[in-house]
Amino acid sequence: MPKLGGAVRRREDFRFVSGKGRYTDDMSLPGLVFAAIARAPYAHAKITSLSVEEARSTPGVLAVLTAVEAEADGLALIKSSVNLKRPDGSDAPVTPRPLLAYDRVRFVGEPVALVVAESAEQAAQAAELVEAEYEPLPVVAGVKQALAPGAPSLWEAAPDNIAYRWHKGDDAAIDAALAGAAHVTRAEVLISRVTAAPMEPRVAIGAVEDGRLVLRTSTQSPKQVRDVMAGAVFHIDSSEIRVLAEDVGGSFGMKAGVYREDVLVLWAARRIGRPVKWTSSRSEAFLSDEHARDIVATTELALDAEGRFLAFRARLDNDIGAYLSGRSLPITFNIGGIAGVYTTPLLAGELRGIFSNKVQTSAYRGAGRPEATYVLERTIDIAARETGVDPFELRRKNLIPAEAMPYETPFIFKYDCGEFAANMALAAELADRDGFAARREAARARGLLRGLGVANAIEVAGGPFTRPTRDSSRLTVEADGTIVLECGSMSVGQGLETSMPELAAAGLGIPSERIRYRQGDSDSLAVAHGSAGSSATPVGGTAVHLAVEKLIETARQRAAEVLEAAVADIEYASGTLRVAGTDRVVTLADLAAGSAPGASGRPSDLDPLSAEAEFHPEQVTYPNGCHICEVEIDPETGRLEVVDYVAVEDLGRVLNPMLVEGQLHGGIAQGAGQALQELVVYDGNCELMSGTFNDYSLPLASDLPFFRTATREVPTTANPLGVKGVGEAGTVGALAAAVNAVCDALAEYGVTHVDMPATPQRIWEVTKGKMPGFG
Numbered sequence: 001m002p003k004l005g006g007a008v009r010r011r012e013d014f015r016f017v018s019g020k021g022r023y024t025d026d027m028s029l030p031g032l033v034f035a036a037i038a039r040a041p042y043a044h045a046k047i048t049s050l051s052v053e054e055a056r057s058t059p060g061v062l063a064v065l066t067a068v069e070a071e072a073d074g075l076a077l078i079k080s081s082v083n084l085k086r087p088d089g090s091d092a093p094v095t096p097r098p099l100l101a102y103d104r105v106r107f108v109g110e111p112v113a114l115v116v117a118e119s120a121e122q123a124a125q126a127a128e129l130v131e132a133e134y135e136p137l138p139v140v141a142g143v144k145q146a147l148a149p150g151a152p153s154l155w156e157a158a159p160d161n162i163a164y165r166w167h168k169g170d171d172a173a174i175d176a177a178l179a180g181a182a183h184v185t186r187a188e189v190l191i192s193r194v195t196a197a198p199m200e201p202r203v204a205i206g207a208v209e210d211g212r213l214v215l216r217t218s219t220q221s222p223k224q225v226r227d228v229m230a231g232a233v234f235h236i237d238s239s240e241i242r243v244l245a246e247d248v249g250g251s252f253g254m255k256a257g258v259y260r261e262d263v264l265v266l267w268a269a270r271r272i273g274r275p276v277k278w279t280s281s282r283s284e285a286f287l288s289d290e291h292a293r294d295i296v297a298t299t300e301l302a303l304d305a306e307g308r309f310l311a312f313r314a315r316l317d318n319d320i321g322a323y324l325s326g327r328s329l330p331i332t333f334n335i336g337g338i339a340g341v342y343t344t345p346l347l348a349g350e351l352r353g354i355f356s357n358k359v360q361t362s363a364y365r366g367a368g369r370p371e372a373t374y375v376l377e378r379t380i381d382i383a384a385r386e387t388g389v390d391p392f393e394l395r396r397k398n399l400i401p402a403e404a405m406p407y408e409t410p411f412i413f414k415y416d417c418g419e420f421a422a423n424m425a426l427a428a429e430l431a432d433r434d435g436f437a438a439r440r441e442a443a444r445a446r447g448l449l450r451g452l453g454v455a456n457a458i459e460v461a462g463g464p465f466t467r468p469t470r471d472s473s474r475l476t477v478e479a480d481g482t483i484v485l486e487c488g489s490m491s492v493g494q495g496l497e498t499s500m501p502e503l504a505a506a507g508l509g510i511p512s513e514r515i516r517y518r519q520g521d522s523d524s525l526a527v528a529h530g531s532a533g534s535s536a537t538p539v540g541g542t543a544v545h546l547a548v549e550k551l552i553e554t555a556r557q558r559a560a561e562v563l564e565a566a567v568a569d570i571e572y573a574s575g576t577l578r579v580a581g582t583d584r585v586v587t588l589a590d591l592a593a594g595s596a597p598g599a600s601g602r603p604s605d606l607d608p609l610s611a612e613a614e615f616h617p618e619q620v621t622y623p624n625g626c627h628i629c630e631v632e633i634d635p636e637t638g639r640l641e642v643v644d645y646v647a648v649e650d651l652g653r654v655l656n657p658m659l660v661e662g663q664l665h666g667g668i669a670q671g672a673g674q675a676l677q678e679l680v681v682y683d684g685n686c687e688l689m690s691g692t693f694n695d696y697s698l699p700l701a702s703d704l705p706f707f708r709t710a711t712r713e714v715p716t717t718a719n720p721l722g723v724k725g726v727g728e729a730g731t732v733g734a735l736a737a738a739v740n741a742v743c744d745a746l747a748e749y750g751v752t753h754v755d756m757p758a759t760p761q762r763i764w765e766v767t768k769g770k771m772p773g774f775g
Contacts, residue, residue, distance in 0.1 A: 024203035037264070147317070201218075252670070417716055621652065621719070629734075652716045
C-alpha cells in the first residue's frame, strides 16, 4: 500500500494564482474567428419569420447560420432517449433539441441563429441584427402549474407534462404502516432551482485538423462529450472527433454533457474552414447553462410510540425544463439516499420529471444525493417538533448500528461499512451541543434567535449504484527518468493534479516532482471517466495504484532480461531494480533510455516502458457524515448569520487531509449557499429575473464561518485503497443542516418549515405575523 496521509499542498496552485493557468479561453489558433448566438426572448413561442440579411451584410461577418443550413447539413436535431416510462406505461417522450430553433422556442435564451465574424465584437453586434418575429404560446411555469388541470402541454407526447415516472417500494405495506402508526408526519418541501456559476464560464473552440473535428472546450468529461457528439449528433465514428480540455475552472456536473454551442462551433468550423471560438458571457451563462435541483417533494414518515421509524415515503416532482435527456435524470441515480442511515423497515420513492418552459436541469454537485438527504432530514426534524422529541436524539435512536454492517436497506442501497453513531457523537462534541442552550439564552438576551440544525448525510460514490463507474490510467517512463501519468479522471479544481501524482509517487517510492500529470485528451485512454460522482479517488485513484503495480512488474521483467537474472530475483525500490544480494542494479530511467548495462538499441528502437490499468469496481462506496449548523437570526429584520458549522465525515481512508478539507469546505459553501441565498428566479411568463450576479446571490467568504471539519476513517473494501470519495460529501449534508438550523431558531414563533433559500426577506415574511410589533 502507498504511504500516504500527509497534507501535501497543491502543486497546481502557483500556476493558477500567478495567471499561468491554461483555460480554453486562453487558447488561440491560426485564423481563429469568433461566434455569437442570437437567442429567443420568449419562453414559448412559434417563430413566424427569421431575417438574417442585415446581420450577414455587417462588416467582418463570415456567416450567419440558421436551422435551414443545419438541416441541409444533416444537423437539425440533437436526439436522445431515456429508458423510462410515463405514468400510463408509454415510453418517455423523445424531445429532440434543435441545434438552432426553427419552428418553436421553448425557453428564453434558446438559440435561433449563429453568427461568425472576424472579431468577437463584430459577431456580437451582428447577432443583435438578427430579426425574428414570434407568436407567443401559453407558458408552463413550473411543477405545480404544469400539473394543474387544464395546463397547456409543452409536448404532444406528454399531454399532462409528465415526462417520466419512476417508482420503487411497497405502497400497500406503507399505507398499512401509516394507518397503524402512533404518529405520522406529512410534509411538503421545495428544493430551489440553482445554477452552478463556475469561475470559468463555458468556452468552446471548434476546428478541423488533419481531417478530424477537434473541439477544445471547458468540460469535465472529454471522452463522453466526444462519443455523444460522434454518435448522436454528427453520425460519424468517434475516431473522427477529438476533444481536448486542459485547465477547467470549476464544473460541478454542469459541464459534463454536450451543449449546443459545442456542436455549433464544430459545425461552423467545418463549413467555414477556419477555427471558431465561442465564449459565454456571464449573463449568457444564466440563460444557457443547465440549471439544477428544482423539486417539489411530498413526504410521509410513520413512527411508533417510542419514536422508532416504521415507514418513509417520498415523492419528488422534478422540474426538468423544456427538454428530456439523460442529463435530466441525475436524481434517479441516487434516490437511494432517502434510506439515510436509519433502520426504517419500509421505504418507497417516486420520481416524476415535469416539463416546463425553463432551461433544462441536469447534474449539479451531489446530483440527487443532497435532494434525497434533504427531504428525509427535513421530515425527521418536522417529526421531532410535532412529537416533542429532541431532533438529535430522534435520529440517534433510529441509527443503523455499526455491528449490523454490511447492511442492506429496503430501498436500493447496501452499505458495506459505516459507524454512524460515532459520527454523531464526534460532531456533537466538536459543535459543543451540550453548551447550545446557554448560547441560545445569551442570544435571546441580545434580542436574537439562535438555532442548531443537524443532518446525517449519506451518498453513493463511483456510481450509479447499478452501474459502478470504471476508469483507467497510464504511466510511461521517459529517458530522463520523468514519469508521465495520464489519468482518465479529470481535475476541474479539486486537486487531482496533486493527488494523483502523489499516489503514483508513493507507490513507486520516488519524489512526486518526477511525475508529470496529463489529462483531458479524448485520444489518450480507451477508458476515461472524467470527473463525476465522487469517483476520482476510489475509481480513478485505484486505476493509478494498479498501473503502478503493473509498471513495477513490467520493469522487473525488463530488468531481468538486461541483468540476465530471473524475474523472481529482481527487487524494486525507489526507482531502482536490483538483483537480490548483489550490486547489479538498473534504474527505471536506464530501462526507458536503453542505456542499462547489456541493453541494446537506441531509445527509439525500444518499446516504451509503460503500464496501463483499468479499474471497474464490483460495488460503489458510501461516504457518510454528520453536519451541525448553528445560526443567529435578528427577528426585527430577518438577517441571518451562520455562526458555526461542523462536519464530521467518514470518507474511508484519507490520502491527503488538506485536499479533503478543501473539498468539504467548497461543498458546504455550495450547499449552504443554496439553502440560504441562491435562487434562479423566473416570473409567471418564465422570463428569467436573475440573469446577473446583481440578482443571483452567491455566498461571499464573509457570509460563512470558518468551517470545522473532521474525518473518521472507516475503510471500505470496495477498492484496494480503502477510500470512499469526498467530492460531493459537503453539499449532501449542508442543505438540510442549514435549513434545519433556521427552522430551529424560528420554532418559538410556531414556524415549522421555511423553504430554501432562507433569505432575510423570506424569514421576515414567514414570521412577521408572529413577531412582536406585527399584531
